[in-house]
Structure formats: structure tokens, C-alpha cells
Amino acid sequence: xxxxxxxxxxxxPWLLILLAPLLLSLTGCNLPQVKAEDRLFLNLSVDFLDExxxxxxxxxxxxxxxxxxxxYDRQRDRFYAISDxxxxxxxxxxxxxxxxxxxxxxxxxxxxxxxxxxxVTTLTAEDGLPYASGTIDAEGIAISPRQTLLISSEGVxxxxxxxxxxxxxxxxxxxxxxxxxxxxFLPGTDQPVGVQDNLGFESxxxxxxxxxxxxxxxFRVFSxxxxxxxxxxxDAPDVSGVKPLPVRFLHYLVGDxxxxxLAEHLYLVEPALEGTTNGLTELLTLDQGGHFLSLxxxxxxxxxxxxxxxxxxxxxxxxxxxxxxxxxxxSRIAPIYKRSLLNLRDLxxxxxxxxxxxxxxxxxxxxxxxxxxxxxxxxxxxxxxLLLFRIRGxx
Numbered sequence: 001x002x003x004x005x006x007x008x009x010x011x012x013p014w015l016l017i018l019l020a021p022l023l024l025s026l027t028g029c030n031l032p033q034v035k036a037e038d039r040l041f042l043n044l045s046v047d048f049l050d051e052x053x054x055x056x057x058x059x060x061x062x063x064x065x066x067x068x069x070x071x072y073d074r075q076r077d078r079f080y081a082i083s084d085x086x087x088x089x090x091x092x093x094x095x096x097x098x099x100x101x102x103x104x105x106x107x108x109x110x111x112x113x114x115x116x117x118x119x120v121t122t123l124t125a126e127d128g129l130p131y132a133s134g135t136i137d138a139e140g141i142a143i144s145p146r147q148t149l150l151i152s153s154e155g156v157x158x159x160x161x162x163x164x165x166x167x168x169x170x171x172x173x174x175x176x177x178x179x180x181x182x183x184x185f186l187p188g189t190d191q192p193v194g195v196q197d198n199l200g201f202e203s204x205x206x207x208x209x210x211x212x213x214x215x216x217x218x219f220r221v222f223s224x225x226x227x228x229x230x231x232x233x234x235d236a237p238d239v240s241g242v243k244p245l246p247v248r249f250l251h252y253l254v255g256d257x258x259x260x261x262l263a264e265h266l267y268l269v270e271p272a273l274e275g276t277t278n279g280l281t282e283l284l285t286l287d288q289g290g291h292f293l294s295l296x297x298x299x300x301x302x303x304x305x306x307x308x309x310x311x312x313x314x315x316x317x318x319x320x321x322x323x324x325x326x327x328x329x330x331s332r333i334a335p336i337y338k339r340s341l342l343n344l345r346d347l348x349x350x351x352x353x354x355x356x357x358x359x360x361x362x363x364x365x366x367x368x369x370x371x372x373x374x375x376x377x378x379x380x381x382x383x384x385x386l387l388l389f390r391i392r393g394x395x
Contacts, residue, residue, distance in 0.1 A: 222249065
């Protein structure tokens with residue numbers, strides 16, 4: 001450092017004056033300290049803008065409710081929401097929604113003016129017929145660059161009905177294809193294995209990189225179970241309320257010729273407080289670099305309902321495709337990195353059963369909107385709640 005000072009002082013005194021603050025900071029070791037973990041995450045922030053409650057209604061002879069997943073079609077400026085009706089009150093279906101926003105004050109904030117139901121589309125199974133009652137539990141939905149919909153079902157484990165992630169025609173709801181589901185996720189016949197009942201593929205999102213030469217490139221699909229697989233559950237319940245639940249996060253590559261499961265990763269669901277349950281209800285891709293949002297929802301008779309937004313970084317997570325069970329010591333497995341983005345309890349508003357999440361249209365200031373939606377379980381005491389946020393730090 002002394003030689004550097006002499007070099008500048010001998011024949012470049014003006015340069016020494018300009019660089020003096022920098023030299024002093026280097027000498028004093030006052031460089032900002034950045035943790036290696038911080039470099040993994042995006043510089044994100046979310047601002048709560050509005051709450052909207054969809055009235056109880058019937059549309060084309062179907063009860064509108066159970067909206068457990070939502071996705072945004074940027075080309076058409078429409079949302080699609082899946083109902084987890086299980087084909088009991090009406091055939092398995094999704095709704096096309098038109099969201100209208102309006103200015104709320106002079107600071108560029110927006111609020112929800114209206115959410116209009118425009119269309120209901122019945123899903124048909126491989127045989128071309130609507131799903132029979134109790135054979136599907138649709139939870140996740142995502143629009144693909146092929147202008148099709150990917151829809152995930154938790155299955156019905158108690159009846160031996162497996163979960164799925166299938167592709168459907170956007171206009172007609174016709175079944176098109178199925179993503180391969182590893183055997184370890186399927187319910188067993190003679191031992192407790194596979195997804196737990198009502199705790200299967202709750203989340204679904206995809207990442208599309210566009211097209212090349214007029215041809216659609218393969219895209220990536222991601223899903224995870226709401227809670228641990230049967231064979232991944234601890235042998236004894238965690239009465240301490242400090243141990244996270246191990247969840248499996250799936251990463252697919254979907255192309256016209258082949259669909260491949262590229263990897264599985266470990267996602268740790270936050271420990272549940274005594275008397276509550278907690279689960280992963282949604283994932284949302286943010287970019288091509290392995291960054292996501294996750295939505296965890298907790299509820300209990302005394303604690304009520306809450307939800308928590310996390311930012312995820314998957315780049316350094318271990319591939320656990322060959323790991324048969326996540327019981328016992330998993331310290332050598334690098335999980336998906338998580339960082340708290342927003343505890344929704346801090347909004348100080350009553351929260352319902354939030355299960356869906358989508359990046360929506362741009363707001364007046366050019367930032368992106370983020371929409372969360374709740375599943376009212378067709379319960380008169382619950383509501384279909386929409387929460388609107390501004391999210392900064394993404395394109």
C-alpha cells in the first residue's frame with residue numbers, strides 16, 4: 001500500500017487526491033461484509049396493496065369455490081384458477097378470470113376493482129370423459145408456452161388413487177399428456193409409502209425460456225408435495241415443534257419429444273407450532289437462475305390461519321433422486337436455501353386458506369403485481385380471498 005501511495009504522489013498528485021477516500025477505506029478494511037449466502041438471493045421486496053373478497057356465487061351451474069391454484073396468461077391478460085372440487089359438486093374444472101385494477105391514491109398504488117368470472121372449462125380424463133367423483137383432487141395450475149395448462153392432482157391416497165401432473169388443452173380442457181411420477185410418490189398397497197392423503201402435489205409452477213427459430217424450446221416444470229412422503233416422516237412425532245418437515249421438490253424438463261425428471265431437491269417446511277399444522281401450498285418461478293417464491297400456510301384451532309412468503313435459491317441444493325428415505329440424519333444433504341420475505345401475519349388482516357400464487361400484470365409504475373388467492377373449501381364460514389402486492393426485484 002505504501003508503494004502505491006508513493007507512485008501516485010510522485011507524479012500524479014491529482015490522482016492521489018481523487019482516490020484518497022478509496023485508499024483510506026482499503027487501508028482501514030472498511031469494505032462492506034457480504035455473506036456468501038446473501039449472494040444466492042435476489043434483492044426482493046413486496047408491498048401489500050389491497051384485499052378483495054369474491055362473493056359466494058354460482059357460474060354456469062357450478063359453485064365457484066375451492067380455488068387452490070392460479071396462473072396468469074400474459075398474452076390474453078387473463079388468470080386461470082383451478083377448483084379442487086374432486087368432481088363432487090360439479091365436474092373437475094378451471095375458471096377463466098378477468099382482474100380489473102384501479103389507481104388508489106397519488107403514489108402509484110393500485111387496488112382491485114373487480115374479479116370477473118368469464119368462463120368455466122371442464123377437465124376430461126384420458127378416456128375423454130369428465131373425471132368421476134372422488135378420482136381427482138386438482139390443486140396446482142400453470143400455463144405453458146404451448147398454450148396448454150399443466151395441472152397437478154394430489155390423488156386420493158386412502159383409495160389408492162395416485163397423484164399426477166398432467167397437461168390439458170387450454171380451450172377445451174381435454175387431456176393431452178402426463179409427466180412421469182416416480183414410484184416413491186405413489187400410494188402403496190401393503191405398506192405406508194407415497195404421498196400422504198390430501199398432502200400431495202399442492203404446488204406447481206414452470207419456467208419457459210421462449211423459442212428459437214420459430215420452435216418452442218423445452219421448458220421446466222416444478223412441483224413439490226405439501227408435506228413429507230410417508231416413508232420420509234420421522235418415526236416419532238416432533239413434540240418440540242422445532243424440527244422442519246422434509247419435502248421433495250421435483251424439477252422436470254418438458255419437450256415435444258421427451259419429458260424427463262431432471263432432479264429432486266430437499267425443501268424444509270417450517271416447524272409447526274403446537275396445535276397447528278404447516279405445509280407448502282405453492283411455488284412460483286422468478287427467473288432462469290433457480291430463484292422461486294414459496295408459500296407456506298399454517299392453521300390451528302387456537303392459532304388460526306397464517307401464511308408466510310419465502311424466497312428460494314435452488315442452485316446449490318443436493319439432488320436427492322437416489323435417496324430412498326429422508327428419515328434420520330440428513331445433515332449431509334444441502335437443502336434448498338430459504339429466506340423469509342413476508343410473514344403475512346404482519347399485515348394485521350384476517351387471513352383465509354391461502355393456497356395459490358401468481359405474478360400478474362405490470363402496475364402503473366412498471367413494477368410487477370403478485371396475487372395470492374385462498375381456497376374457501378366450499379365452507380360458508382370461509383371466503384375466497386385475493387391479496388394484491390407489488391413485488392420489486394424481478395423483470
